[in-house]
Amino acid sequence: MTKRINAKYKIDRRLGENIWGRPKSPINKREYGPGEHGQRRRQKLSDFGIQLRAKQKLKGYYGNITEKQFKAIYHEAARLKGDTGERLVGLLESRLDAIVYRAKFVPTVFAARQFVSHGHVRVNGKKVDIPSYRCKEGDVIEVRDRVKDIGLVLEAVQSPERDVPDYLDVDHNKLSAKYVRTPALSDVPYPVMMEPNLVIEYYSR
Incomplete structure (x- = not known):
């Protein structure tokens, strides 16, 4: 770690x-x-x-x-x-780990990096284990079948804390997401x- x-x-x-x-x-x-000086007035x-x-x-x-x-x-x-x-x-936002996080396949951005690194994600049907992989508009990102039922994924999907942005088309039943378009700042x-x-x-x- x-x-x-x-x-x-x-x-x-x-x-x-x-x-x-x-x-x-x-x-x-x-x-x-x-730290010990944390409560001091901020300059x-x-x-x-x-x-x-x-x-x-x-x-x-x-x-x-x-x-x-x-x-x-x-x-x-x-x-x-x-x-x-x-x-x-x-x-x-086009990074693979960012999309996995935005799609609510994992609970945190840190978990997204690890999730991708461990080979749990496919892009257009091919396994990709590089968190910084740049997705293109129209790419389909899927969680691999062998990990669809693990607690981490189920917890993230059911969490009410975050909403999926509209530049992703997500199907949580299939655990797949389509990167529809590159977002602007106001979309994120x-x-x-x-x-x-x-x-x-x-x-x-």
Whole structure:
């Protein structure tokens, strides 16, 4: 188990927001930051600090994406036509682990990465075990038959905490999802406000 996964519950407290909207988030009980100095008054952030925080929040939301991977996604978004912030969100949401999470096949983004890595997902009928795999519009993502009845999947499907966004066409009886279209920022059901424009400002300094 990676250090990153062990520390996932500290992310909310460090940022001061329940970024996944989880009922079990520690920020629901303790709104101050972690550590012995966590209860000190927060200092006013500089413009750079605000941009860095926006970047940490968006990157942290998608789980185990490294800084190198996240920066590469930004550079790809910057090369595409249109608004770079919108393209950045679209690229993040087209990741296979993000789609598995959005389709409610697993309860968390961290579980989605592990679920894909263990080979439990097919894309267009072929097993794919790369969480960062980029899905295209029209791709069909399916949970493999051998794991359709495990508790993790059944718990996620029945959970009332999240709704499936309309850029996915999901059949929970068959545990399959079609990636209908690339979403815009306004389509993505983030529990907290994400500011990809500030992320762009951070990387384009």
